Amino acid sequence: MPLIKSNVHTHTTFCDGKDSMEDMTRAAVAVGMDTLGFSFHSFTPFDPTYCIRDYYAYICELKRVRAAYADKICVLDGVELDLYGERPSVCDYVIGSVHYLKEEGHYYPVDLSARGLRKIIGQIFRGDAFAAAERYFEEVGELAEKIRPDIYGHFDLITRFNADGSFFDEGAPRYKKAALAAAGRLPDGAVVEINLGRLFKGEGGMYPSEWLIPELRARGCRFMLSSDAHCVQAIGYAFDETCEKLKKLGVRSLVRYKGKELVETEI
Numbered sequence: 562m563p564l565i566k567s568n569v570h571t572h573t574t575f576c577d578g579k580d581s582m583e584d585m586t587r588a589a590v591a592v593g594m595d596t597l598g599f600s601f602h603s604f605t606p607f608d609p610t611y612c613i614r615d616y617y618a619y620i621c622e623l624k625r626v627r628a629a630y631a632d633k634i635c636v637l638d639g640v641e642l643d644l645y646g647e648r649p650s651v652c653d654y655v656i657g658s659v660h661y662l663k664e665e666g667h668y669y670p671v672d673l674s675a676r677g678l679r680k681i682i683g684q685i686f687r688g689d690a691f692a693a694a695e696r697y698f699e700e701v702g703e704l705a706e707k708i709r710p711d712i713y714g715h716f717d718l719i720t721r722f723n724a725d726g727s728f729f730d731e732g733a734p735r736y737k738k739a740a741l742a743a744a745g746r747l748p749d750g751a752v753v754e755i756n757l758g759r760l761f762k763g764e765g766g767m768y769p770s771e772w773l774i775p776e777l778r779a780r781g782c783r784f785m786l787s788s789d790a791h792c793v794q795a796i797g798y799a800f801d802e803t804c805e806k807l808k809k810l811g812v813r814s815l816v817r818y819k820g821k822e823l824v825e826t827e828i
């Protein structure tokens with residue numbers, strides 16, 4: 562049973578997840594969680610491929626699953642709201658995320674593929690990967706001002722395909738300056754995800770990168786473990802190991818949802 566018994570970043574077949582809402586709920590119960598939040602990708606009219614398709618069916622199913630498993634787990638109704646996505650009128654919490662670089666009215670996804678990102682950098686940013694990172698972090702700063710989410714999703718998603726450093730050097734002053742400027746725009750006490758989606762896929766480490774954890778902490782951020790689960794196996798994956806890693810980076814406690822309440826847990 563994991564020390565942190567909740568995950569509120571969960572996708573299903575209603576958007577780009579592989580498993581149903583009921584299967585995800587059963588999996589969360591099986592690993593010992595007391596709270597599971599569903600966070601569909603908000604509707605983005607310029608890119609309907611991966612986001613919510615039938616919101617009405619989604620809400621009906623969520624209510625059914627919530628009632629059916631009420632004695633085992635608390636099911637929350639959340640959203641992963643893209644900076645350019647449509648906000649639902651009601652929900653339990655909002656994860657704010659940047660997935661696109663906006664340029665002259667067009668939206669370019671940063672997390673589709675390494676090839677795709679290389680093409681965007683080449684064609685839109687004249688081959689300057691740092692300029693793409695600067696645009697990305699500028700938008701993360703906008704998240705804080707325009708959306709004010711309850712949770713900040715994958716803070717440095719722009720590193721999605723940079724595990725081998727082939728796009729840019731995260732230690733370079735230009736990159737650090739952009740990332741830290743975004744960190745400085747988050748409100749005091751902001752909840753930042755420790756997102757384990759990429760780690761689960763075996764394609765790199767957690768978001769944010771380790772060097773950013775003490776920097777965010779120094780700026781007053783709090784942290785929440787997050788599976789960003791797209792299949793049942795991802796729920797709670799590496800939670801305890803990540804707690805150990807975070808402790809070594811100076812993190813003493815994490816926040817999490819227990820039911821609808823945000824609580825702090827020492828690690």
Ligand SMILES: [Zn+2]
Nearest residue numbers: 641658714715
């Ligand atoms: Zn996302």
Ligand SMILES: [Zn+2]
Nearest residue numbers: 570572641789
């Ligand atoms: Zn997600």
